[in-house]
Amino acid sequence: MNKMILGGVTFTYNSKISFPIIKPRKRNSVVDTYGGVAYFALTPTIKGVLLPLEWDWMPAAMFDSLNTLYQADDVIVFDPSGGSVGATTYNVIIKELDGVYWLNLDTNDSYREKVKMELLIMSQN
Secondary structure, eight states, rough: OOOEEOOOOOOOOTTTOBBOOOOOOEEEEEEEEETEEEEOOOOOOOOEEEEEEEEEEEEHHHHHHHHHHHHHHHOOOEETTTTTTOOOOEEEEEEEEEEEEEETTTTTEEEEEEEEEEEEEEEOO
16 A cells, blocks of 8 residues: 655555545534424535544654644645555545654654644645
């Protein structure tokens, strides 16, 4: 499997990452009325879909690269297929990024655990 790419950052690995299926979502609302209920719905769209990604852990360097993208607060390209020919990519904004600092005292290597990132899909390419 190819490694996913976000804003030019190729993920170090994919094996521990999980996220929901990327698909259009239907926006709807229910309003109580005097006579019953009114239901409103918009056509399903990929725009505005929130995509949560989670890792058990990742190298500190990968977290730092993602944090740089998060702090820039720009629209970037997310390629979940890792460059596969003809695959769909998405223009996204990193809405949230968080994790827990972890240091291996035996080797002095640092990692990030329980990393959570939320992408906001702006459009599909």
